[in-house]
Each structure stands twice: as structure tokens, then as C-alpha cells.
Amino acid sequence: MESLSFDILFENNKEWIDEKLENDANYFKKLSKGQAPKYLMIGCSDSRVPITSLIKAEPGEVFIHRNIANQVNLNDINLLSVLEYSVNYLHVKHIVIIGHYNCGGIAAAVDGVDQGLIENWVAPVNELYHKHKEELEAITDNHAKCDRLSEINVVEQAHNIIKTPIMQRSFQAGHFPRVHALMFNIYTGEILPIDIQKNELVKNGFLPENY
Ligand SMILES: [Zn+2]
Numbered sequence: 001m002e003s004l005s006f007d008i009l010f011e012n013n014k015e016w017i018d019e020k021l022e023n024d025a026n027y028f029k030k031l032s033k034g035q036a037p038k039y040l041m042i043g044c045s046d047s048r049v050p051i052t053s054l055i056k057a058e059p060g061e062v063f064i065h066r067n068i069a070n071q072v073n074l075n076d077i078n079l080l081s082v083l084e085y086s087v088n089y090l091h092v093k094h095i096v097i098i099g100h101y102n103c104g105g106i107a108a109a110v111d112g113v114d115q116g117l118i119e120n121w122v123a124p125v126n127e128l129y130h131k132h133k134e135e136l137e138a139i140t141d142n143h144a145k146c147d148r149l150s151e152i153n154v155v156e157q158a159h160n161i162i163k164t165p166i167m168q169r170s171f172q173a174g175h176f177p178r179v180h181a182l183m184f185n186i187y188t189g190e191i192l193p194i195d196i197q198k199n200e201l202v203k204n205g206f207l208p209e210n211y
Helices: 006-023 027-031 077-089 104-111 117-121 123-131 133-137 142-163 165-172 198-203
Strands: 039-044 062-067 094-100 178-184 191-194
Touching: 006 027, 039 077, 062 077, 077 094, 077 165, 094 142, 104 117, 104 123, 104 142, 117 123, 123 133, 123 142, 133 142, 142 165, 142 178, 142 191, 142 198
Parallel strands: 039 062, 039 094, 094 178
Antiparallel strands: 178 191
């Protein structure tokens, strides 16, 4: 795929503005007033996973956080700030972790190749690999193995979100943003729902029975 030249960014931006104003002359006046998104979505930084484009979301509809391999790390002040703001101030209704197949971050965790800091960042994925080693090593195709780990990872990150004190306090206060896990199938373009296995969370007291 040919990369955009830098000058083209300004031309594209002008076209985008014209398209918006053609449909609604007050578009930017309205947009600048504030946001009330119903969704927080946490995805991978991968350039092939344009979260808002693939669900045809418009500006103002999705609050976004992205990092390599869509990690929810409880020491990540960046993610926690996004989560706290989404839950406590924006009152989002849905929190969606979206992973994707053919994820380089997941592959780096499996292969352990030297990619500098990425290796440190995806260390929790490497731990997940070892936790599910039996299932994963039975898969001989390396792509299929990584794709299965991506699914395991997205469920794990949904659990991590639910376990945060921010979410626990929100549940206690009677607010229940729904947490979902999705995979973006990069081979077909589809988004696929993945079961977050909430029974385990209910059993361990992280989710109320009626969630
Ligand atoms: Zn990725």
C-alpha cells in the first residue's frame, strides 16, 4: 500500500472538511460543543486497525485508547486516566477491547525477537502464552497459534479492565458499563464477538451476579 505523502494530508483534510460541511453547514460548530460518546474502545496501535473507520463511527461517538497488542496494564497511568475519565465523567455505556489477527505485538511475545522496548511491553502476553502453552503448542501453524493467543489476550484484557478499582467502584455505585471483547479479523475485515467468560469473574467476586 502506497504511503501518503505529507502534503497530501492537507489536501485530504480539506476534502474531509468539505464533505462534512456539505452535509451540515454547522458540523464543526456542533462538534466543538463537547462529547458524549457511548463507547470506550481499547485497541492495538497497528495502522491496519482503524477502529472508528471499521465500525463507521463518526467523530464524537467513540473514546479511544490504543497501545501495542491492546494491553490493559494496571500500572499504565495513561490507560487508567482514559478509563477513569470514560467511566466517571463521560459515563460510557460500553467498554470494548478490540484485538486483531496477525498482530505484530502478539507475534513478538511468542517469538521473543529483539524489538527493543516492545519486548518489555508485551511481557504479559508472553506470560499468557506460557499459561496456555498446552493449548497453543498443539497448534502447528504459527499464524493460527498467534491468532488464538490474540483471542486469549483480548479476554484477559477484558478481565483486567473489570478488575480495576475504577470499575469495581463503578459496580459498587450501581453503574454497569458493559465490557466486551472483540477480534478484528484482518483477513476478512469482520469484527467478531469473543465471550469474556464472565462466570469466573462472578465466582471471584469481580462482577455482580446480575451483570
Ligand atoms: Zn496489533
